[in-house]
Amino acid sequence: MAIRRGRGVAAINYPTGMNLGGDPTQALVHSTPTGNFMVTLSSVDLGQGMKQIMAQICAETIGVPTDRVIIDTADTDTGPHCMGTFASRGTHRAGNAVIQAAKEARQVMLEVAAEELEVNASDLETDGQGNIQVKGAPQKSISIFDVALSAHFKRGRSISGRGMFLIPRSYPEKETGAMKPSTCYAHACTVAEVEVDDETGEVRVLKVKNVFEIGRALNPKMVEQQLVGGSWMGISHALYETTEPYYPNRDHGGTDFNQYLMPGPGDLAQTEIIVLERPSADGPFGAKGPGEMCANPQIPALANAVFDAVGVRIDALPITPERVLRALKAQAAG
Amino acid sequence: MAKVPVEFTLNGSEKAEFIESGTTLLHALRDKIGDTSPKGGCHQGTCGACSVIIDGELRLSCLTLAETCNGADIKTTAGLAKGGVLHPLQRAFLDAFATQCGFCTPGMMMAAKVLLDRTPNPSRDDVVEALSGNICRCTGYEPIIQAVLLTARANSQNAA
Numbered sequence: 001m002a003i004r005r006g007r008g009v010a011a012i013n014y015p016t017g018m019n020l021g022g023d024p025t026q027a028l029v030h031s032t033p034t035g036n037f038m039v040t041l042s043s044v045d046l047g048q049g050m051k052q053i054m055a056q057i058c059a060e061t062i063g064v065p066t067d068r069v070i071i072d073t074a075d076t077d078t079g080p081h082c083m084g085t086f087a088s089r090g091t092h093r094a095g096n097a098v099i100q101a102a103k104e105a106r107q108v109m110l111e112v113a114a115e116e117l118e119v120n121a122s123d124l125e126t127d128g129q130g131n132i133q134v135k136g137a138p139q140k141s142i143s144i145f146d147v148a149l150s151a152h153f154k155r156g157r158s159i160s161g162r163g164m165f166l167i168p169r170s171y172p173e174k175e176t177g178a179m180k181p182s183t184c185y186a187h188a189c190t191v192a193e194v195e196v197d198d199e200t201g202e203v204r205v206l207k208v209k210n211v212f213e214i215g216r217a218l219n220p221k222m223v224e225q226q227l228v229g230g231s232w233m234g235i236s237h238a239l240y241e242t243t244e245p246y247y248p249n250r251d252h253g254g255t256d257f258n259q260y261l262m263p264g265p266g267d268l269a270q271t272e273i274i275v276l277e278r279p280s281a282d283g284p285f286g287a288k289g290p291g292e293m294c295a296n297p298q299i300p301a302l303a304n305a306v307f308d309a310v311g312v313r314i315d316a317l318p319i320t321p322e323r324v325l326r327a328l329k330a331q332a333a334g
Numbered sequence: 335m336a337k338v339p340v341e342f343t344l345n346g347s348e349k350a351e352f353i354e355s356g357t358t359l360l361h362a363l364r365d366k367i368g369d370t371s372p373k374g375g376c377h378q379g380t381c382g383a384c385s386v387i388i389d390g391e392l393r394l395s396c397l398t399l400a401e402t403c404n405g406a407d408i409k410t411t412a413g414l415a416k417g418g419v420l421h422p423l424q425r426a427f428l429d430a431f432a433t434q435c436g437f438c439t440p441g442m443m444m445a446a447k448v449l450l451d452r453t454p455n456p457s458r459d460d461v462v463e464a465l466s467g468n469i470c471r472c473t474g475y476e477p478i479i480q481a482v483l484l485t486a487r488a489n490s491q492n493a494a
Contacts, residue, residue, distance in 0.1 A: 047435025047472055225431040225477060232474025257469065258380035265462045265475040 006309025010300035014293030015182030026080035035148035042079035063126025088289025095284030104161025201321030215288030234298030345413025382468030434472035
């Protein structure tokens with residue numbers, strides 16, 4: 001009886017969005033009378049940072065500071081349609097819709113500015129600080145605040161735009177079954193090191209090293225935050241979480257948070273996160289969906305590490321001490 | 335059921351309410367007094383989201399009857415910022431990106447505050463121990479641990 005060490009590796013590809021009856025998301029953008037920009041979405045920020053990223057995307061497209069953008073995730077009765085906040089699709093789908101809407105709004109904004117400055121709209125550029133200026137002659141400029149006031153009260157223009165991003169449904173080819181269920185994949189690889197107690201069946205995670213390829217990280221700190229939490233969640237899926245921990249009698253199953261196991265702050269593995277950025281072809285500014293995929297590679301990596309440590313294949317999750325011990329017993333029985 | 339009078343100090347100001355006997359402090363704070371910073375997660379003392387500070391001790395407001403708090407000095411996360419200036423813990427949680435969905439954050443801050451009030455220069459193990467009664471689903475805990483350590487470092491630099 002001993003504590004045995006093992007190391008496992010696993011790599012995954014993870015699609016961004018999904019392929020049901022087509023995967024659409026809409027966005028609407030309009031300026032307020034004072035030149036702030038309102039983005040209306042039905043997509044939801046549930047802590048992953050959707051509002052921040054959409055504000056960055058809109059601000060970058062229109063050419064204003066991020067704090068001039070207001071994100072309203074409204075509700076699904078009144079907002080423009082979104083398929084939903086799932087499948088790691090928010091940044092990619094809603095982001096593309098916001099770009100399209102913001103481009104249209106920017107064009108109207110430049111047209112109004114052109115009328116005010118008595119120049120051609122195609123000769124104008126934004127300075128990113130809230131002003132519009134003539135290319136090559138920045139002294140000839142107007143604030144976006146004044147442009148919005150003019151549009152509202154003088155020119156009768158709505159500085160607004162409509163955005164729609166759709167990944168059409170992909171049908172399998174009849175002969176081969178080949179299809180294109182997603183246009184964009186994130187990738188990840190984890191190396192995990194564990195200690196397995198072959199007397200108690202307990203698995204302790206010593207280290208996880210994760211590499212994530214997530215397209216362009218539109219907000220690197222928030223991406224890191226997502227990946228650190230996701231890596232922990234992957235370990236949690238692999239070793240702890242189940243609604244039926246008390247085999248074989250379902251009546252003894254968990255009923256609340258206190259019976260649903262997750263690793264606490266005292267159970268953390270040493271965690272390393274490396275981000276690779278290979279911009280996607282069809283993502284907003286090259287983004288992919290880093291959300292769900294970051295909690296996946298730890299699971300097979302840990303199963304492999306357990307195999308490396310004690311020579312048993314656990315093929316059901318979570319990898320509980322009971323399952324490890326039963327497998328060891330079966331192995332000993334030969 | 336008979337209503338009972340309760341008086342206590344909440345974040346420095348006097349509060350007096352008539353409450354149903356048996357009301358939890360969490361319910362009284364959120365639904366009677368209007369301080370929604372303590373969160374109701376499990377309502378059975380497991381998740382720590384409802385943590386508040388009563389007379390300097392970390393308490394679970396979902397397991398504390400409001401009527402037992404007569405004369406108590408109660409502090410919640412809503413009282414951390416002063417005059418629009420964030421408390422160092424709040425600043426550190428922002429700087430360390432230690433919050434995602436935010437539901438556990440007020441309880442985490444209360445647990446951290448009690449730790450730092452007693453142990454201004456905690457070790458990592460001290461922080462882990464102090465946060466061990468609070469459940470977080472998003473962050474993986476590491477950013478929260480780092481935020482508390484960051485607060486301690488900032489406090490000791492300010493004191494020096």
